[in-house]
Amino acid sequence: xxxxxxxxxxxQGEVREITFEALGxxxxxxxxxxxxxxxxxxxxxxxxxxxxxxDYCDNILIVEDERLxxxxxxxxxxxxxxxxxxxxxxxxxxxxTSMGMDLAPRLAVELGIxxxxxxxxxxxxxxxxxxxxxxxxxxxxxxxxxxEAEGYIATVRQGIFKPVKIESRGLVTRIGIPVLPRELRRRxxxxxxxxxxxxxxxxxxxxxAVGRGIGEKSNIALAEELANLLGGVIAxxxxxxxxGWLPSDRQVGSSGKTVKPKxxxxxxxxxxxxxxxxxxxxxxxxxxxxxxxxxxxxxxxYGVVDDxxxxxxxxxKKIRELKGLR
Amino acid sequence: xxxxxxxxxVPDVSSAELRVDSSGREIDRAGLNxxxxxxxxxxxxxxxxxxxxxxxxxxxxxxGGEEVDRTLRRCLAKGADNAVRISDPKINTxxxxxxxxxxxxxIKTMRYDLILTGVQAGDDGYAxxxxxxxxxxxxxxxxxxxxxxxxxxxxxxxxELEGGVEEIVELDLPALVTVQTGIAELRYVSVLGIRMAMRxxxxxxxxxxxxxxxxxxxxxxxxxxxxxxxxxxxxxxxIEGSPDEAAxxxxxxxxxxxxx
Ligand SMILES: Cc1cc2nc3c(=O)[nH]c(=O)nc-3n(C[C@H](O)[C@H](O)[C@H](O)COP(=O)(O)OP(=O)(O)OC[C@H]3O[C@@H](n4cnc5c(N)ncnc54)[C@H](O)[C@@H]3O)c2cc1C
Ligand SMILES: Nc1ncnc2c1ncn2[C@@H]1O[C@H](COP(=O)(O)O)[C@@H](O)[C@H]1O
Numbered sequence: 281x282x283x284x285x286x287x288x289x290x291x292q293g294e295v296r297e298i299t300f301e302a303l304g305x306x307x308x309x310x311x312x313x314x315x316x317x318x319x320x321x322x323x324x325x326x327x328x329x330x331x332x333x334x335d336y337c338d339n340i341l342i343v344e345d346e347r348l349x350x351x352x353x354x355x356x357x358x359x360x361x362x363x364x365x366x367x368x369x370x371x372x373x374x375x376x377t378s379m380g381m382d383l384a385p386r387l388a389v390e391l392g393i394x395x396x397x398x399x400x401x402x403x404x405x406x407x408x409x410x411x412x413x414x415x416x417x418x419x420x421x422x423x424x425x426x427x428e429a430e431g432y433i434a435t436v437r438q439g440i441f442k443p444v445k446i447e448s449r450g451l452v453t454r455i456g457i458p459v460l461p462r463e464l465r466r467r468x469x470x471x472x473x474x475x476x477x478x479x480x481x482x483x484x485x486x487x488x489a490v491g492r493g494i495g496e497k498s499n500i501a502l503a504e505e506l507a508n509l510l511g512g513v514i515a516x517x518x519x520x521x522x523x524g525w526l527p528s529d530r531q532v533g534s535s536g537k538t539v540k541p542k543x544x545x546x547x548x549x550x551x552x553x554x555x556x557x558x559x560x561x562x563x564x565x566x567x568x569x570x571x572x573x574x575x576x577x578x579x580x581x582y583g584v585v586d587d588x589x590x591x592x593x594x595x596x597k598k599i600r601e602l603k604g605l606r
Numbered sequence: 607x608x609x610x611x612x613x614x615x616v617p618d619v620s621s622a623e624l625r626v627d628s629s630g631r632e633i634d635r636a637g638l639n640x641x642x643x644x645x646x647x648x649x650x651x652x653x654x655x656x657x658x659x660x661x662x663x664x665x666x667x668x669x670g671g672e673e674v675d676r677t678l679r680r681c682l683a684k685g686a687d688n689a690v691r692i693s694d695p696k697i698n699t700x701x702x703x704x705x706x707x708x709x710x711x712x713i714k715t716m717r718y719d720l721i722l723t724g725v726q727a728g729d730d731g732y733a734x735x736x737x738x739x740x741x742x743x744x745x746x747x748x749x750x751x752x753x754x755x756x757x758x759x760x761x762x763x764x765x766e767l768e769g770g771v772e773e774i775v776e777l778d779l780p781a782l783v784t785v786q787t788g789i790a791e792l793r794y795v796s797v798l799g800i801r802m803a804m805r806x807x808x809x810x811x812x813x814x815x816x817x818x819x820x821x822x823x824x825x826x827x828x829x830x831x832x833x834x835x836x837x838x839x840x841x842x843x844x845i846e847g848s849p850d851e852a853a854x855x856x857x858x859x860x861x862x863x864x865x866x
Contacts, residue, residue, distance in 0.1 A: 382748070382750070385737035397732050418836075420836070422831075465781075474770035573624070
């Protein structure tokens, strides 16, 4: 019986949530295609990780070695490709994360099998991979068909698939250490600590966030005025930090902060997935964007399709009037 | 130091209304503005900064039709030394694996210490081409790079991981990095620079120059079967009317929830 293999992702010895999500994605496909579901756990000191995974898969394959304690594309590619060649899974899954994005493409070329990245839906039809993913900053979806091959790789988007527990506990198998490259041309030197920030947008009740639609650095004052009137703070999408218009501790999204305020007012933000991930659980989302089709309106509760430079000043004026300010 | 930057000419979709064309697999290109992929603009910037510091030559390479010359000229105007366009109707430019193979064949004929690509292209968003190219060239790579330092035949790069953490990685040169936005502040293109670039030669290469057969670049690993507007259930209530009316309605909503 064939299998679907999920490569686990660890951070400081803990299995990251994306691994359980990838297992959830794998479970659906495995059930339909009559395949087993296995996790490949690569690293060092793996007891804790091993235990947490047992409820989610049929097999846990362990490759444990001191030299694998930290992710490095060179060593991990060597391990995963050898395991793949030995077990010939129908499908290899991992997260579309800093690890999956780094590892999956080279692995696909080395193994000569197609890879589809950042998947929202995955299907094996007669053994062939079909996937749904987004294009054009989330404005359109596409269904991709992979070339016919002996196996496939797919990376899955975070926060899309639900973990699925099973009745039985996964069987643990230790695999001998595959051959590792003797000399590494890529070496991990360390990891920086997250920068301590002065203000924490995570604890704010009210956030006014600006995106590229704000146009100029000087226009941020408009959003600041609105935030001040509401007793909130300002935050932003990534391009605003990239341009140096606001410090990085104001960035909301997958590579920034995750916020859940009572009110999130979004001005000129398109709503790319990496941004939305950081704010979609806000209690009330009001978005202003010129484009009715902007993906931000997929998560907003209220939307205004108009120029933010007309709406924001009007809003400021109304709130000032209400507060008896001039 | 010889630097190669791979650049893609992509539609700017952030404010545009996108329509799927009659094939059902592609967007209608009419009325869209094309420009350099945002991530590639940062890759070029990083390369220009390295050149300013260490000397050397920056070559920009793009796979596509004649229309990509606009993006290549913009790179020349910013300070790139050479531009190469790889064009051949037989190349399936929609497939990232084919594009990477074509790029690798072209780059094999060039001198390089460091290759820079964007993390991803804003149109397809695959994030496949960069590391795939490194595998075809058998050189080390690092993705999601936010800072680069070069010394003694090595590059030290900072990779952006999740949660505000960065991983510091050392790469033996030659190597490839995929550049994340924000790696440096982008320079402006001067009018003079544009004018000078208009007169510069763009080198073109075809399959026959690359030693690739048409079969090698014809059948894609990935094919788009259908392109469509996401069928999501929107919970959004659109507030219609003038900006003043919209503002009044928002104030009402906020008051009802005790937010003002
Ligand atoms: C690995 C990775 C991590 C990332 N992490 C993050 C992250 O943490 N956070 C993040 O935000 N992004 C992140 N991104 C980037 C993300 O993919 C998008 O590129 C980004 O979120 C777009 O920002 P934006 O919406 O401000 O800009 P755009 O997409 O350019 O959108 C601008 C919007 O403003 C609207 N607009 C323009 N003018 C006006 C006006 N006058 N009035 C009203 N509306 C107007 C337009 O219609 C458009 O919708 C990441 C990307 C990658 C690859
Ligand atoms: N047609 C192309 N020509 C040159 N470089 C490209 C091309 N397509 C993709 N790239 C490079 O590969 C990166 C990632 O693209 P993608 O894999 O399509 O997301 C881009 O940022 C470019 O640097």
